[in-house]
Amino acid sequence: MREISLVYLDRSGGLQKFVHDCKKYNDSKQSYAVYRFIISINPSDIAELDATLGNYILHNPIQAAQIFQSVCFIAIKTLSLIEQLQTEDQISILLKPTHLPPLPSYLLSLSAFPFNYTSQRFYISEGIAIAMGCVTKYTQGARFLCTEETCPFSEGRFRYIRVHMPGATESATVRNDFVCSLCSSPLQEDMKFRVLGDKQIVEMIDAKVLNALKGYSSDKSHFRIQTFTVFLR
Numbered sequence: 001m002r003e004i005s006l007v008y009l010d011r012s013g014g015l016q017k018f019v020h021d022c023k024k025y026n027d028s029k030q031s032y033a034v035y036r037f038i039i040s041i042n043p044s045d046i047a048e049l050d051a052t053l054g055n056y057i058l059h060n061p062i063q064a065a066q067i068f069q070s071v072c073f074i075a076i077k078t079l080s081l082i083e084q085l086q087t088e089d090q091i092s093i094l095l096k097p098t099h100l101p102p103l104p105s106y107l108l109s110l111s112a113f114p115f116n117y118t119s120q121r122f123y124i125s126e127g128i129a130i131a132m133g134c135v136t137k138y139t140q141g142a143r144f145l146c147t148e149e150t151c152p153f154s155e156g157r158f159r160y161i162r163v164h165m166p167g168a169t170e171s172a173t174v175r176n177d178f179v180c181s182l183c184s185s186p187l188q189e190d191m192k193f194r195v196l197g198d199k200q201i202v203e204m205i206d207a208k209v210l211n212a213l214k215g216y217s218s219d220k221s222h223f224r225i226q227t228f229t230v231f232l233r
Helices: 002-012 014-027 043-049 051-059 061-079 209-213
Strands: 035-041 091-097 127-132 136-146 160-163 187-189 195-206 228-232
Touching: 002 014, 002 035, 002 043, 002 061, 014 035, 014 061, 035 043, 043 051, 051 061, 051 091, 061 091
Parallel strands: 035 091
Antiparallel strands: 127 195, 136 160, 136 187, 136 195, 195 228
16 A cells, blocks of 8 residues: 555655655754644545555545555655654654545534444534634644653654644643653653644534524424534644
8 A cells, every 4th residue: 555655646746745845844944853744635546546545545544644654754765855854753644635425424414313423534524613713833743852861762863752643632742741661761842843733623513503593494393503613723
């Protein structure tokens, strides 16, 4: 699947964009713990190249991103695109589908039962935004060092990298109770390598609420309308 991923990136123009993004990182004087790349993917085109990879991206996007992460790391090292990059864990890949199959199973409807949305795959969700919060910062990635000066992990390589994953809370990326796997000493964040991003909270409600507001009759004797929160990162 790594080979197919590379073929798709080359044919879709994603590889050229990736090289351009790497150049911006390489020319920057800022130090990064994590290098974040957004890769646009067309599920239909990938499925035509390899049905297994196409299905994997649609239903296991987090694991599929690791395949692209490996491909991108090899490309960076082979072409010497980012001199500061040391480990594969420093690469964060976000797969951004251009569309999803027009099938009911890909539509996230919180007004329909059962609520069987336990998988972390892609869904389409439509609704009305009724409130929006201010744009704030969150930690996309951070580097930690061992506080024991005699420990090999107290300096040098990027041994302890924390990267924000979809659905995770802020404390999963940055907190003060991480310990070194070698000597069990507390870890301390190296603040100059923290990578920040923008996030916004949006309160949404199902579009079916419009029928209720317009006074349309319903066969149901009663119903409840409840908002849901969306995190935009």
